[in-house]
Amino acid sequence: MxxxxxxxxxxxxxxxxxxxxxxxxxxxxxxxxxxxxxxxxxxxxxxxxxxxxxxxxxxxxxxxxxxxKAVCRCRVCGVPTEIDELVVQCPRCAAADIVIEGxxxxxxxxxxxxxxxx
Ligand SMILES: [Zn+2]
The missing domain is CATH 3.30.2320.50 (hypothetical protein PF0899 fold)
Incomplete structure (x- = not known):
């Protein structure tokens, strides 16, 4: 632990x-x-x-x-999404061009x- x-x-x-x-x-x-x-x-x-x-x-x-929470910022659709867990693609448009903040x-x-x- x-x-x-x-x-x-x-x-x-x-x-x-x-x-x-x-x-x-x-x-x-x-x-x-x-x-x-x-x-x-x-x-x-x-x-x-x-x-x-x-x-x-x-x-x-x-x-x-x-x-x-963290925020996933998508460089394709531009929509920031609050996330609880690490993601590898935008939860909205599934683009992989994202930045995780916080x-x-x-x-x-x-x-x-x-x-x-x-
Ligand atoms: Zn997106």
């Missing part, structure tokens, strides 16, 4: 950003963007996250995952940290 190493890297990134922000409180919420064509399964990410954050400041963080991103969007009580 390659999601494990992805989530490991993600946790490192969160820790760095929390550090840089001078925070230490527990992470309350994380928002991720995982494109439909990224080959990463949100369920596996949640599972890996639970596994890897046990007994850390992220243990109880809520994970919000957005799954942006859908492969794997981004950490926001980190919400519990207000620390003084």
């Amino acid at each position: 390659h999601e494990l190493s992805i989530v490991e890297a993600l946790i490192d990134q969160v820790n760095r950003e929390v550090d840089q922000a001078g925070q230490s409180g527990p992470v309350r919420r994380l928002a991720l963007s995982i494109g439909r064509l990224s080959g990463v399964h949100p369920d596996s990410v949640r599972f890996a996250f639970e596994l890897l954050t046990q007994n850390t400041s992220m243990e109880h963080a809520e994970i919000v995952i957005e799954e942006p 859908g492969r991103e794997l981004l950490l969007q926001t980190i919400e940290i519990e207000e620390s009580t003084p």
